[in-house]
Amino acid sequence: MAAGLRALVLSAVFLCGFSGIAAAQAPTEAQRVQAREIYQRIIAFDTSVEGAQTPAMAEYLAGLFRAGGFPAADVHVLPMNGTAGLVVRYRGSGTGGRPILLLAHMDVVPALRTDWERDPFALIEDNGFFFGRGTIDNKGGVAHLTATFLQLRADGFEPTRDLIIWFSGDEETSGATTEALLAQHRDLLGNAEYALNSDAGGGQLDSENRGIAYVLQTAEKTYASFTFTARNPGGHSSQPREDNAIYDLGDALARLRAFQFPVMWNDTTIESFRNAATVFSGAEGQALRRFAERPGDRVAARTLARNVSLSSMMRTTCVATMLSGGHAENALPQTAAATVNCRIFPGVPIADVLSELRSIAGSKVEVAPVGTTNASDASPLRADVMQATARAVHATYPNAVISPYMSAGATDGLFFRAAGIPTYGVGAIFISDNDDFAHGLNERVPVASYYQGLTHWRLLLTELAGSH
Numbered sequence: 001m002a003a004g005l006r007a008l009v010l011s012a013v014f015l016c017g018f019s020g021i022a023a024a025q026a027p028t029e030a031q032r033v034q035a036r037e038i039y040q041r042i043i044a045f046d047t048s049v050e051g052a053q054t055p056a057m058a059e060y061l062a063g064l065f066r067a068g069g070f071p072a073a074d075v076h077v078l079p080m081n082g083t084a085g086l087v088v089r090y091r092g093s094g095t096g097g098r099p100i101l102l103l104a105h106m107d108v109v110p111a112l113r114t115d116w117e118r119d120p121f122a123l124i125e126d127n128g129f130f131f132g133r134g135t136i137d138n139k140g141g142v143a144h145l146t147a148t149f150l151q152l153r154a155d156g157f158e159p160t161r162d163l164i165i166w167f168s169g170d171e172e173t174s175g176a177t178t179e180a181l182l183a184q185h186r187d188l189l190g191n192a193e194y195a196l197n198s199d200a201g202g203g204q205l206d207s208e209n210r211g212i213a214y215v216l217q218t219a220e221k222t223y224a225s226f227t228f229t230a231r232n233p234g235g236h237s238s239q240p241r242e243d244n245a246i247y248d249l250g251d252a253l254a255r256l257r258a259f260q261f262p263v264m265w266n267d268t269t270i271e272s273f274r275n276a277a278t279v280f281s282g283a284e285g286q287a288l289r290r291f292a293e294r295p296g297d298r299v300a301a302r303t304l305a306r307n308v309s310l311s312s313m314m315r316t317t318c319v320a321t322m323l324s325g326g327h328a329e330n331a332l333p334q335t336a337a338a339t340v341n342c343r344i345f346p347g348v349p350i351a352d353v354l355s356e357l358r359s360i361a362g363s364k365v366e367v368a369p370v371g372t373t374n375a376s377d378a379s380p381l382r383a384d385v386m387q388a389t390a391r392a393v394h395a396t397y398p399n400a401v402i403s404p405y406m407s408a409g410a411t412d413g414l415f416f417r418a419a420g421i422p423t424y425g426v427g428a429i430f431i432s433d434n435d436d437f438a439h440g441l442n443e444r445v446p447v448a449s450y451y452q453g454l455t456h457w458r459l460l461l462t463e464l465a466g467s468h
Contacts (some may be wrong), residue, residue, distance in 0.1 A: 038147055042134075043135065088149065101164050105141075105199055108166065114441060140193070164189060201424070202430065213402075217404075219379060227339060252360065252361040255360050286303075319404070320338045322339035346376060346417075
């Protein structure tokens with residue numbers, strides 16, 4: 001979840017125009033108790049790469065689904081390299097179309113107990129918040145989807161199309177469980193039409209805990225890193241030579257610093273800019289409006305480029321993030337290397353970025369990709385998903401304004417988009433910017449927001465997979 005960009009877009013949103021939506025019935029006390037129990041149990045699993053308890057959490061959840069009436073043949077734990085994923089199929093009548101995927105991830109980033117005010121692997125309610133590692137990223141989503149499936153099943157709800165949960169086991173690291181699902185177990189996805197991702201999107205609360213804005217993620221930039229490496233025979237530092245690996249690398253990085261990738265746009269960014277123009281004042285507001293009306297306008301792009309968050313939504317960006325070089329203080333460097341991290345605009349081939357970086361680096365510096373990467377296009381702005389999300393949001397937060405957005409970060413949604421499955425970030429959590437500590441110390445979620453998320457997901461699923 002890219003908090004910085006999310007905060008920017010949350011400040012520039014639009015009202016979808018769905019008025020008169022009746023407030024949905026809040027979850028019953030029994031449903032709240034069940035949802036809290038699930039939340040508490042899964043927070044207690046240390047599913048960081050260090051804790052390695054993701055398989056145990058997957059087995060716990062699989063047991064809940066089986067006990068809740070889901071046939072064993074529709075509940076699949078998929079072990080992989082010390083972690084695991086979980087697939088659960090809620091079978092429907094088939095009258096409503098192809099299946100919908102529902103995404104969340106079970107793993108979390110590490111949490112050092114000595115740095116936290118409370119035990120990070122215990123769900124602790126205090127001062128109106130649930131504290132614990134993963135409360136927002138993304139065990140809240142896991143708990144919401146699990147509780148909603150169990151509640152709908154207990155109520156006898158028959159969806160008009162299959163609903164398929166995918167809980168991945170390594171979103172915070174390699175994403176290998178999702179890649180394996182798509183490569184080796186595609187049949188479990190039932191030719192899904194699109195996916196709803198609980199690990200993206202979400203709402204903003206103001207200082208009085210009123211829901212004022214909601215963003216629906218429809219695109220993600222591709223995450224890719226590259227190494228810049230300069231090599232040299234080296235020698236004694238008392239006899240400097242004209243060619244020097246550190247200087248050659250520095251020259252290449254200076255060219256990278258001065259370079260800007262071409263301005264780009266898609267339906268999501270144009271809609272975001274159009275909405276933002278109503279909020280931003282002065283030259284930025286005018287530039288946003290002009291760019292939305294005339295995509296690619298050079299004058300508007302130059303103005304927006306001065307704002308780093310807005311600029312990142314207009315182009316691919318690459319920046320040096322790590323540096324190493326030399327082997328002794330009295331020796332000329334034989335190698336100097338830098339890591340360059342890129343966030344690639346949706347639809348841009350990674351090979352094109354690599355080619356551009358090699359041109360920038362020049363003949364004295366080698367450029368190579370780090371690991372494998374996955375590129376994806378933006379998802380189309382589906383009217384049914386946009387409308388259902390608006391109804392779900394407005395049932396609890398009737399005055400919240402809603403906008404699509406493109407994330408500079410990455411989630412499992414990237415893999416599904418790359419596999420041809422449009423994906424929409426529709427997470428249920430509303431939180432203030434000052435309380436959003438995903439990946440940080442004392443991660444938390446407002447208690448009220450967690451329980452209201454049950455209403456959000458119930459309405460979303462019954463709207464998209466219920467009889468009308």
